[in-house]
Amino acid sequence: MDNNAATSQNPPLAAGLTLLASAFVAGTTLLAKALGTGTLGPAMHPLQISHGRFLFAFLGFATAAMILRPTLQRPNWKLHIGRSSLGWGGVTLMFAAAAFIPLSDATAISFLNPVVGMLLAIPFLGEKIGPWRWGSAALAFTGAMVLTRPGAGALELGAILALCAACFLGGEVIFMKKLTGRERPFQILLINNALGLTIASAVVIFVWQTPTPAQWAGLAGIGLLMATAQTCFINAMRLADASFVAPFFYAALAFAALYDAIIFGVIPDRVSWIGTALILCAAAILVWREARHASK
Template identity: 45%
Template sequence: MPSSPPAFVPPKPDNIKGAVYVVMCCMLLAGTTLIARSLGPQIAGDEALHPLQISWARFFFGASVVVPLALMRGHSFRQSAYGLHAGRVAMGYGGVVGLFTAAGLMPLTDATAISFLSPLFAMVFAVVFLKELVGVWRWGAAAIAFMGALVLTRPGMDTFQPAALIALAAAAFMGAELIFIKMLSGREPPLKILAINNGMGALVATVPAVLFWREPTAEQWGMMILLGVMMISAQTLFLKGIALAEANVAAPFFYTTLIFATVYGWLLFGETPGTVTALGAGLIVLGALILTWRENLARNRQKGN
């Protein structure tokens, strides 16, 4: 019989260490998108794997790490908010498939930048479904970020990127996932949440992956395994980071993902961001940072009351 998990003791606040954890998380997150791009059609060509197959690997190999770990730590899965978990998995799976599809079809920096729209979508969904009140500053932040998305999409230009629309849909799915994460927050231990999320995700992703299965090469198997392990590691580092650092300190460091994606794309694929990419990505990050700032102000006011 598994022993009961030890009582949770909050760590002592440490903004520097927390920020380092978040940056390490971002380095790995950008790496997962890099792997997805490497396995996609623009890089792998005729040997490319289907995005549904790549997404399956992200969940399956992630679950292979975190589920046994949760069991060894004594977590029980008999009682849980499985309705909320199912909603999170459905939205998260849609986001992963969309992001990996877009990463295989467009520059790494562009796909990563558009994914930063997820908090803005989360804000909109919170207004519609949770009836949260949003002020002028937050709506302004959303407008700035969506202008950046339009720039990256390049409407009306010869370089119009249809894949950007897929990335935009992925960001919407990930924004909806953030709503479910918010509702799950504090209900269950983080390790248990990770285990259920990845375990259910692996089950959901299996059938679509089988329908579009193509036998990977030995190198591709290695990359898919690495993808799953990197994602779980990134999620763990992020949880450690936000547990140690104050939210207003940790949140801005999350946007270093874009820096890592840009460096990876340049070093491995020779993708040098142009003026349009820099402008679009800059607007998206600016909008997201303004939203983070306003949310931190609102949170501090609530604590003061």
Template identity: 30%
Template sequence: MTPGARWQAVPAALRGALWMFVAAMAFAAMSALIRRASEELHPFQIGFFRCLFGTLLMAPYVLRSGLSRVRTQRFGLHALRAMGTIASILTYFLALSLMPIATAAALSFTAPLFATMGAGLVLGEKVGPRRWAAVIVGLTGTWIVIRPGVEAVSLPALLVLVSSCFVALEILVTKKLSATEPPQTVVLYMGLLSTPALLVPALLEWTEPSWAAIGWAVGVATAGTIGHLAVVRSFRLADATAVMPIEFSKLIFVAIFGFAFFDQVPDVWTWIGGAVIFGAGLYTAHRESVRRGQARGRADPPPPSPGPEARTDQPRSRTGATPSI
């Protein structure tokens, strides 16, 4: 049996979990690489290089599907999503250069909670009391991490929360786009619109990059691209609520990288608060999955499923999402 055949013989749910594990490791590596690159480059430059090199890396994957797949009638929504991407990159990358990367990772888990709030308050979606309770619990976890009153609320922590709000915007817009747009289209427009826009703040803080710094920036883009593709594959193979718990391992990997390369040791409050925030986000995803299942049950019965890997045009939907950063 060939390696490919052995891999296909592994249950789809387990393969999905392994891909999410790869994604968590890749995004943790990206955080560490951003921190390392920020020692030589301004975070705005790193953000520009991340989008530039990431777009170049994704181009073959996108164009392989054919140019007809990237035509769109929803340019306005793509532009809105790109705005969220730009803002989330600028704020999160700046925060990573100023604070322990594990603390930033813990606070970044708030994005699905802000997405739930936005869905209910802005889009008018029905958000039940259980999901609102989960949001409150998650925000309590945020309080545990930053501990206002015990320590001064730092600017970097606020930057991460602002970044999470913009990631929530990306999540909500992506949910709208996913009804008509394949992921290749979403990824391509994100890169084409975000890269030139990010060049403007990068030029304001531009320093001549060394080849080593460019190498770190390419590493950031590569890790982010691998993470993105791994998430897509994970959700093609398994339900979001089945693989999302593995995403918490990102905090573990970030803590390892922070200790190994930057002598950063996250305190116990970061672990407790991060677990509370992540657990709340996981519960909101579960309730969203239940709601979708109930909605499908009221609709006409669907045809028999061709299998978890039959659809290759777009990933399964989710209430939470890994930031495009």
């Protein structure tokens, strides 16, 4: 079994799949911004955008399930409900943030979620955090505070929303760690999107507006891009170590900045670059430490 695992390793393919995943994730934020700012029709509420994301992602995974007929096992519903609730909240807040601040800023702040997950692992998973991890956490949160631009007289609403999104997604990491190894990846994704759609459907009725054809296309694009990104990333994790794969996902920041510049003409300013650099440095420290720990 170990020999099969070894021969299945393919780092170049894993890197390519991760880059694709990062491009698709940045694309979902781009479409969310277009929908939330009225580019594709009347400005759409973030709750409806996240509903579209879960609706079309679930349809994608459900179709795959009918074709592939995977073997499903008994799920841990408590963990799935906790994970899906936090994931839905994080996605909704991130889509809301994208309407207020540059995509590169929102994406950079979202990279705090592994740090939040690391901190939450102390009380919930009993993990011990060394000085290097504490230092990376402090550096990451400093970068996030820079991106909120407190010196402008008022905190940026979009940055606060993105920061809250990172906290929700960081909490989701805890549930994901508990689910990983207990259930198969496809089952986790299928149930996650089914539960996310259930939650989103329960609240979207309060803000529902009939989408235009262009908005339907945008919502479908978000869901299918996210489903494809999740599939790419999970397969990348199967083909290479997490410490190798993780750095490539930070290319989402470059894709977000590129999309924002081309579509909306938004160019990151000096404050954006400083805050982003601090968060990326913190992420690099975490990846480096995880790689060293795994090699021991």
